[in-house]
Amino acid sequence: METLLVNISSRVLSVSEISVLNKGLGFVPLFDGDKLDLDIELYEFFQEGVIRDNLPTDVQIQEPELEVNCVDLSKCKNKRDEWRAVGALRSDDSIIIRAADKGEAIVVMDIDKYNAEAMAQLSNRVHYEKLSRDPTKEFQDSIGVITLEALNQGLINKKIFEFLNTFSVPASQNPQGSFESPWQAHCVRLWFFAYIDAYLQVLVVQMRSYIRDTSDFWGKLDNLGSSCRDSLLCTIDVCSLYTSIPDSGADLDLYVPSIKFTLEHDASSIHFLDVQVNKIDDGLCFDLFRKPTDKVAFLQANSFHPASMIRSLPFSQLLHVRRIVSQEANFDTQAQDFRSRGYNDTSLQETLAKAKNRERTSLLRTKGKNKRNKSNRIPCVTTYSSKSGLVKHVINKNWHVLQSDPEIADFFKERPLMAYKRSPSRARISSKPSTTWLTPIKGMHRCGHCANCNNVITGSEFTHPRTGKAFAIKELLITNRHR
Known part of the structure; x- marks a missing residue:
């Protein structure tokens, strides 16, 4: 199996630690549940989902008792080595474990070098400026002045004005002043940019150079056929776009010398995003492109996720490959990546055949958003654990009790919709408590x-x-x- 791990730290990792990290930070070990959390989740389901949101105020119902015992699976003998490895990695303050920004690798790095690199980038006075104060209030005031002027001139209506100033709405239930959440503090300009973006999107799609996504890219090139036989394949990319745009004085219609481009070209083959474009006699063919540093980081088959998700993951990924890969021989080799992550070979062959039966041209077509019928099923949201099946069975088994009461039967015609939050992943288990220079609010x-x-x-x-x-x-x- 290909290793996901890139260790550039001074720590020598043990075999168990390497095995744990190679499973990926998204891997979820067997989780038997937390009794307190489950009690709270079931209380919210019965009190808020069943009683408060669905029953008339004059109808009283007693909350049922559902007792589920949980055990500490970290004590299991066959998992002790893994838990010891996780504990050792978590307790080592000299290293930091992060997923690579690109390529899906897991990087282990010395914390001192990590902090030094972060500070070196933030200390770059060309791209960053040290602030003497928090500019949030100034941003709020500026947006307030601009939107008020637009309202007075009739450029926007009152509804849009209130939308653009969402950040300044105080908490109505706190007479002594609102408690500003991190969402309010860091998203001052979010609604403002969302409003502008809504208008820009209409103009952007009309540009000749507009490419919506990779499917749109494949569709455009598929139509070229043999006309590209004598063409030169090339891609042009912008270098550090956001840090190259002037803060002031820039004009969209003028040449901006600070913006640089890179050009790559070849007579027979070139790559764009995750697509490899190759010239052949009768046109172009497409294959999956991976950089040498890219890792195969599909979720392992034995990760503790719902079985339906584990079954559907290979199919969804192979459909993505089916869209890209235009030649059958290249498509057949892609299932090997899932075999290396522990997926059953027999089921993979069935999934591969199912994906191959889908016409590539139909997968390249743009599909509109499906309008789902609004369901009246009450969601029961719990953390996924080994007890989730038992909880679902007990609730569904006794749901007829609510349906048998003529006074409330209309509110509970359908069984509840079981929805799951992910149980603690390897990234969460092995992560260290975060520290901050901010004064904690108590x-x-x-x-x-x-x-x-x-x-x-x-x-x-x-x-x-x-x-x-x-x-x-x-x-x-x-x-x-x-x-």
Whole structure:
């Protein structure tokens, strides 16, 4: 099996540590569930999904009890070596483990070199400028002035004005002032850019050089046929586009000398994104392109994901390959990547045959968005674990109890929709607690959008109801947040 690991640290990794990392950071080990989390998720399902959102206020129903016992699978004998390896990697403060920006590799690097590289890039005064203060308020004021002027001139209506100033809406349930979330603090200009982008998209698609995606790219080249026999294949790319655009004084219709391009050309073969374009006698053919540094990082077959997802992954990936690869002989070799990740050979052959039966021309056509019928099924969202099947069985087995009550039967005609959150992946298990230079916010705060907000006392401390002694709250507590 091809290794995903690139170790450029001074640490010598053990066999178990290499084995763990080669499974990929998206790999999920067997998870038996967390009893407290499961209790909270089922409570939310019964209280918010079943009772609050679907029953009339005058109908009362007692929450059922569902007892599920969970065990610590890290104690299992055959998994001890892996858990020891994960613990050793997690506790080593001299290294950092990250997925490569491109190529799907997993990189182990000395933390000192990692921080030095980050600081070297941020210290580049050509591309970055050190701020003396937080500019968020200035951005808010500027957007407010511009949008108010546009509203007064009739360029936008009141609805759009409110949309563009979403960031400044305070939390209505906090009379002492809103608790600004990180979303509000870092997305000041999000709605503003989204509004502008909506107009630009209409113009961009009309440009002759516009390519929507790789499927559009293949479709355009497929139509060339033998007319490209004497042509030169070339690609042009922009070097560091965002850091090359002047901050002020730029004109779209003028030449900007700071923007540089790279040109690659060849008489017979060239690559664009993940597509290899080759000239043949009667036109062009296409193949999958991978850089020498690219790794095959498909999810391992024994990762603890829902079985339906594991079954569908090879088919969806092979359909993607089917769109790219135009020659049958090259397409057949792609299933080998899944064999190396532990997928069953028999099922792979069936999936390969199923994908080959799909006409490539039909896969290249642009498909409109499917309009799904709105379902009235109540979602039951839990973290996927070895107990998920049991929870689903018990709920479905007893769902007829709700359907048998004539007073509420109309609200529960369909069984609930079981939806799963991913259980802890290898990346989450092996990651170290994050640190920040920011002063942590402590105390009790309202989230601003749940029923519990009216029932809590906010502040940095609380008083014992009997002794009157005050206790400082040493962590950040927010209603409707359990982790």
